[in-house]
Amino acid sequence: MTDTKTSLLCAAVVATLAFSAGAQQTQLVPPDARITDEAIHADLSGYEHTQGRIKALNDAGRPVRDYHLSKAQCWLDVSFHEYSRNDRSAFPQEALTESEKLIVGMEQGVSPLPTDTPLVNNAARVREDLWKRLGAIHGTPGFECAQQAVACGEVELVHAGNEFNQQQWRHAKPYIQIAEDWVSDAEALSRQCAAAVLPADAVLTANVLFEFDRSGRDDIRAYSLQSLDRELDRLRTEGLTLTGVELVGHADRLQGRGHDYNQALSERRARTVHALLIERGIDAGKVSYSFKGDTEQVQSCDGVKPQAALRECLIPNRRVEVRLKVAR
Structure with missing residues (x-):
């Protein structure tokens, strides 16, 4: 090992172990020096130490479902996930640093703690609709029950945005799907929260996705149809009454923004989903639709x-937004 690499490794070990009042930042070994067992061990020790600090906060009484504890854990998880996949970008370090910022704040009793979610490593802000749905839960009575799902959904969207920047949509898609699941779980937990009063305009949301330039039943992505069916199942499992359904058809931009063709395509897609809902027992009189x-x-x-x-x-x-308006 060269003197330079030895110095880098020693610095990483010191940063990992020499925490002062919980404020020392863990520094991972620089990627170009991450080539020995000793270097990997130093980084793993840093991750283990950070995990131990989260456990200590939980042991001291901060619940696992707490927004900030959950967010610290999810930042740590995505950092370690990408480190394990040999991500040589700044993402593992910056995500780990976000985890530690929250840990230090909790250890020092800072109040209020921040609720922003930085786009670390200049991650793309993907799926603005999911960000808005998570943001709508903050500050509501149901947030008490949905804290963990909201926190992890926000972090996973950043994770997806980082993957999008590095290797485009093919690599981002699995993490987008994880984020979609967190968002659905957050909304369900918010509704179920014993302290929450279900508002008159409560809505369950699902997006039915179509193949390019297609609008038929066989052109629907199977996983998106499963997402719709999960939301319909929630009506029964949560004891909800369906008061109305709004369908909003959309198309992508590839035929030219504002083009009449895309308007008609979005209408055909909405009518296809309308027919599927009727087959699933939804009263046709409760369904309205529009085309964007x-x-x-x-x-x-x-x-x-x-x-x-x-x-x-x-x-x-290329979606039809399905908005199920519900009441208890």
């Missing part, structure tokens, strides 16, 4: 190439 064409894009995919990758990236825009 390509005017409301939730995923920009700027700079994505080639064409096949761009079409796949834009799939969140």
Whole structure:
């Protein structure tokens, strides 16, 4: 090992072990020096120490479901996940640092703690619709029960945005799906919260996604249809009464923004989903729909190439939003 690499490793070990009042930042070994068992061991020791600090906060009485404890854990998890995948970017370090910032604040009794979610490593802000749904839960009575799901959903969206920047949509998609699950769970937990009074305009949301330039039943992505069915199942499991359904059809931008073709395509998609809902026992009289064409894009995919990758990236825009209005 060269003198330079020895110095880098020693510095990392010192940073890992020499915490002063919980304020010392863990520094991972720089990627170009991460080539020995000793270097890897130093980093793993840092992760283990950080995990121990989270456990100590829980042992001291901060519940696992707490927003800030959950967020610290999720930042730590995505950092370690990418470190284990040999991510050589700044993401593992910056995500780990966000975890530690929250840990230090909790250890020092800072109040209020921040609720912002930095786009570390200049991560793309993907799926604005999911960010808005999570943001809508903050400050509501149901947030008490949904804290963990909200926190982890926000972190997972940053994780997805980082993957999008590095390797585009194909690598971001699995993490987007994880974020979608967190968002659905957060909304369900918020509704179920014993302290929450279900508002008159409570809504369950699902997006039914279509293949490029298609609008038939066989053109629906299976996992998105499963998402719709999960939301319909919640009506029964949560004892909710369906008061109305709003369908909003959309298209991506590839036929030209504002083009009449996309308006008609979004209408056909909405009518397809309308028929599926009727088959699933939904009263046709409760369903209304509108068509937005390509005017409301939730995923920009700027700079994505080639064409096949761009079409796949834009799939969140080829959607029918299903808004199930419910009451207890």
